[in-house]
Amino acid sequence: MAKQRISSLFLAIIVLILVASVSFSTARNYQPTWDTRSPTLNCVAPSPSPKPAPSPSPYPDDVIKGGYWPSWLAYSLPPSSIPTLYFTHVFYAFVGIDASSYGLSITQPDDQWMGNFTATLHAKKPLAQALLAIGGANSGSGIFSNMVSNPDNRAAFIKSTIATARKYGFDGLDIDWEFPNNPTDMSNLEVFFKEWREAVESEASASSKPPLLLSAAVYFASSFFLDLPRTYPTDAIAKYLDFVNPMCFDYHGSWDTSVTGEHALLYDKTSNISTSYGISSWIEAGVPPKKLVMGMPLYGKSWELKHPKNHGIGAPANGVGPGNNGIMLYSDxxxxxxxxxAHVVYDGDTVSEYSYSGTDWIGYDGPTSVxxxxEYAKTQNLGGYFFWALGYDMNWTLSGI
Known part of the structure; x- marks a missing residue:
């Protein structure tokens, strides 16, 4: 009997270790990006329990409801498990660029999964468009800068992207350059977009296939203003791309540990670092609203409160809180x-949510803010919205809205 109890205890410990390692591995694969600051507060509600996946909100048929699928989650979230009732466009994230040839770098796992990814999405009812996302936060800015700065490198990249998309059955291509570093990068990006579009149209004419969709994941605003000023080539974006995905998140994080901050707030009366400011900047720069697909995160940022009773947005903090370097998936x-x-707070002034328990503070998008x-995307007549990233949600609670 004693041996049985020891054996059961040993098995329980093994299971707990496996569960913990999977959760940490998932969080670790997300790498945050940029910069910010801001404050505010309001209204307390009890902590919600997980709910069944919602019915999708009614929205015109031509609106994009996108999601980035992290290929490193292929075994825990296979393409067959993606409910296309919630998504019109799903992005395969990511493939890289070969530093010597400037063609796409296709790994063995990519080769294994990409054909399955597109075939599965196309077989679903309703079907979803499949796009190949290139780059990502971990790819580095230098490789893109080298590619767009040289005509031969651009030609090699463009040829490779089109060939790869056709080989694996993708409907489109998405470039995720985080981020162009200077005005020269932006000028070269304008040339690249023009050549990319011309090549896609030429290939479609020759093959009698529909032209591949072209999109780009971009900074939340049309210009960078926190370091070296530079502006995206908005005229070229409006003319040559089908749509762009402003990444409206990561406004605050582990680089700013002195106060709590909502990393994806819609409004901020004290700062221009907010989603509404970013979207407005793109429209004012000449990009049609229908070409803007607003990004929303399926993860939050955490801090350790300095004083547990002072828990508002912008409250003094000692550093990052729970999670992987202050990052927590929405499911977690x-x-x-x-x-x-935990006490859950919805802040109507910023349209954001946070929770706190003791000295732990977590800012995120919950059901109300999503x-x-x-609704904001609808009233602004935007092209739609997307989520980063599939697999981070709790039973499609947010991404199914």
């Missing part, structure tokens, strides 16, 4: 809130 946030009986942001 829901579990954390339930397990720690619903409000979707």
């Amino acid at each position: 946030i829901v579990k954390y809130n339930d397990e720690h009986y 619903e409000k942001k979707v």
Whole structure:
């Protein structure tokens, strides 16, 4: 009997270790990006429990509801498990660029998964468009800068992207350069977009196939203003791309540990670092609203409060809180809130949510803020919205809105 109890205890410990390692591995694969700062506060509600996946909100048929699928989650979230009822466009994230040839760098796992990814999405009802996303936060800016700066490198890259998309059955291509570093990069990017579009149209004419969609994941605003000023080639974007995906998140994070901050707030009366400012800047720069697909995160940022009773947005903090360097997937946030009986706060001034328990503070988008942001996208007549990243949600609670 004693041996049986020891054996059961050993098995339980092994299971707990496996569960913990999977959760940490998922969070670790997300790498945050840029810069910011801001404050605010409001209204307390009890912590919500996970709910069944919602019915998708009614939206015109031509609106993009996108999601980036991290290929490193292929075994835990295979393409067959993606509910295309919630998505019109799904992005395969990511493939890189070969530093010597400037063609796409296709790994063995990519080769294994890409054909399955497109075939699966196309076979679903309703079907979803499949796009190949190139780059990402971990690819580095230098490789893109070298590519767009040289005519031969641009030609090699463009040829490779089109050939790869056709080989694996993708409907389009998405470039995720984080980020062009100077005005010269922006000028070269303008030339690249023109040549990319011309090549895609030429290939479509020769093959009698529909032209590949062209899109780009971009900074939340049309210009960078926190370091070296530079502006995206908005005229070229409006003319040559089908749509762009402003990444409206990562406004705050581990680089700014002195105060808490909502990393994806819709409004900020004290700063121009907000989603509404970013979207407005793109429209004012000449990009049609219908070509803007607003980004929303399926993860949050955490801090350790300096004073537990001072828990508002912008409250003094000692550093990052729970999670992987202060990053928590939405699914983990829901579990954390339930397990720690956390207070959940919706802030109507900023359209954002946060929870706190003791000295732990987590800022994120919850159901209310996502619903409000979707409504904002509608009222602004945007082309749609997207989520980073599939697999981070809790039972499609947010991405199904």
